Amino acid sequence: MKILTLNDRKNVIEQNSYLVIDNDICILIDAGISLDELKKYTKKLDAVLLTHAHYDHILFLNEIEVFFNCPVYVSKIDEKALYSSKLNLAIIFGKVFKFNTNLENLETFEDNEIIKFGNLAMTCLLTPGHTAGSSCFLIDNNLFSGDTLFADTVGRTDLPTSSRLEQKSSLKRLDSLNFNNLYPGHGRASTRAEQNENIKFWLLVN
Ligand SMILES: [Zn+2]
Structure with a gap:
């Protein structure tokens, strides 16, 4: 399995999207990379998984979904934020983010659901806090933790x-x-061991 970290300068906030490639299967985690950039790395896409529905993570979702015609997965709870510029924070960036409400292939997942493509099994973990429907995806030993x-x-x-x-x-x-391994929605990647103190610290803070 190969994991590529993708950033796009057209995204106003430095956001990490990830391409997970396993044999002939290719999954995109978050859609903060433009279609033109994404096409440099892959010719096919089996699915897009969204950690949450904030603007910077869904910025290019419409064009990616239309081009690859692949399913898009989001937690049931964050689904409505896709279509609300208040909830997806587009309004903060001074843009009314016009999202295509006719996402052809939108699927929602529940906590602990396992999405499978080929030999790739992705466990969806609901981890509310940053948003009510924020999710992490566990693929083998890799945690994609969004925000x-x-x-x-x-x-x-x-x-x-x-x-x-x-x-x-x-x-x-x-x-x-x-x-x-930890692959967050912003900033550098890390490891579970390296983040032990960080997690413990935030568990102590009220
Ligand atoms: Zn966010």
Whole structure:
């Protein structure tokens, strides 16, 4: 399995999208990379998985979904944020983000659901806090943590549908989870071992 970290300068916020490639299967985690950039790395896409529905993570979702005609997975709870510029924060960037409400292939997942493509099994973990429907994806030993957990810090909880209390429970959950590598929605990648202190610190803070 190969994991590519993709950034796009056209995205106003430095956001990490990830391409997970396993044999002939290719999955995109978050859609913060433009179609033109994405096409440099792959000719096919089997699915897009969204960690949450914030603007910077769904910015190019429409054009990617139309071009590759592949399913898009988001947690049931964050689904409505796709279509609300208040909830997806597009409004903060001074743009009313016009999302195509006719996403042809939108699928929602529940907590602990396993999405499979070929030999690739992706466990969806609901980790509310940053948003009510924030999710992490566990693929083998790799945790794609969106804006729930970063290298050396955690996601903001002062946004619409955020909850500090829920985030704490989610971090507790991640603390008990088996994974080696951390791939967050922003900033550098890290490891479980390296983030041990970070997670413990945020579990102590009220
Ligand atoms: Zn976010």
